[in-house]
Amino acid sequence: MDKILRINMGASGGPSQNIEEAGEFSALGGRATTSMIVAKEVPPDCHPLGAENKLVIAPGMLSGTTGAMSGRISVGCKSPLTGGIKESNAGGQPAQVMARLGYAAIIIEGKPASDDLYKIHIDKDKVTISVDNSLKLMDNYPLVEKLRKEYGDKAAYMSIGSAGERKMAAASIACTDPELRPSRHCGRGGVGAVMGAKQVKAIIFDDSGCTHRQPKNQEKFKAANRAYVEGIRKHAVSGEGLPAYGTNILTNVLNEAGGYPTRNFKTGFFEGGTKISGETQAELEIQRGGLATHGCHRGCVIQCSGIYNDKDGKFLTKQPEYETVWSHGGHCGIDDLDTIAMLDYLDDNIGVDTIEMGVAIGVAMDGGVIEFGDSEGAIRLVRDEVGKGTPLGRILGNGAEMTGKAFGVDRVPVVKGQALPAYDPRTVQGIGVTYATSTMGADHTAGYAVATNILKVGGDVDPLKPEGQVELSRNLQIATTAIDSTGMCLFIAFPILDQPETFDALLDMLGAFYGIKMTGDDVVALGKKVLTLEREFNQKAGFGAEDDRLPRFFKTEPLAPHNITFTVKDEELDELYNWS
């Protein structure tokens, strides 16, 4: 990965392209690359949909190698949802293919003067940027079908649906899986709207004629990869639970812990939880001839995904993730898996973040737009309003905060404008710290304290008390920022938190690949460096300590069944970034 592709969509006479030396970015990846470029090149006070914002795409440090789990791709920009810096990553095939093509990053800047829609095709010989207005307002599934006829099945696709073109702040960027379904999404923060603002509909990567990236020390890399895979396979979470039941195994866990936000965060237990749990979902998938175990990219050894067929045994969508099942399920008072799976498909097709979309619908339910539990109504809102870009659909498609304002709702679960995911911060106080302080807005993946609070992986901190939560979240946020830079799937955190030898194997892989000695301290230093840059960007964009807070109702309204509030003090939250 020794080059960077810079595309100026606003160049006079049509989009221009330039290949630059990757320099320091040739040995970096993912979030480190996207955030460093955004921090350096994007004015923090620019409008996210304007010409000055940039969309930066980067594979991970080990993407495109034979290393396992290395298929995450990061997309960075200034977020139209939060107004701060954003890194959103996804699985699927694009990271591997882009890395094998040799690109450490693609930077898309400027804005076309015309209203033409573009597609970008990248192969080993050239980059072709062409107008294709026949793709206008197509959604992801039919879009990829059409593009496959032109570019074939060996390529990997990144694309936006109609929501991205309409520049909705919940719009995602879809990445195709090994079977070329646009089902893996850079979901959070409206990155799809930024791609839409650049008028880029799709990026097609074709690595025909390219080989795997070669490590500096082949033998050491192979041995380290072997130990790494062994460690992942032997851990109960990554080797048994995730493959068999997927991420939705958490519905029952959070429900039984009283931390499952129900009907817009009104209680912590959903009476319909069992009906939409991972256990029920896996059984149904197998019964209907789908799959309960499926990898989102080649080289995945966890295989946490699956294939969800409809009642007639026909493909409906990929296995909906826990957060999706929650946002469209318990959060909306809906206890029907087929409804949730249909909403997952619609979100992927239209191209919106399943968390933001589901939370927005729940907020709309609280505002009386439809009743809680109205399955048909929820489908109609996404398919016929968001999907068709009606005025109501544009309100919903701009996220939970916008929806709350439009319908006069005083209970709006967002931080920095981004919707809270599927863990109530009153019952899982550590994740509340992450939601409040993350540079990304409310984001569970930014520092997954649920592991330590609830799952008892990587230690044990009481979820119901404030003690120790800031330190826990700080350490996890630093570690996660580093993992997001390697391009590794975050689920490797379960084995590497519990098994020091698996963490060492990952360090050895990085070291053997780049011909350096990599230590745990280097990983921490990288995490801190990137977080610091992100926070400085946000400060320049206008964020202060008052933005590192949860909505006040979490401090004032006790949550059943524990009847507790969020009790980590503001001054403690302000200590999160005070590290030595």
Added chain:
Amino acid sequence: MKITVKLFASFRIGRFDREIREYPQATTVGDVVRDLQIPEAKVGILLLNFVHVDLQRQLADGDALSIFPLVGGG
């Protein structure tokens, strides 16, 4: 005394999802786990009436106990 026992994920295989079971006074969480022939090393999360507990915790009549293997997601 009557204890509602709920099992999850792989612990359901060959056992049950949810049962109200009779146990003598002073039964501990560990006693229930052993009674169900669940290997202790496989136990990941124990929740008693929504609160995390350990194997030594004594049960009371009417308690609801949820037993999970080590699981994760997110």
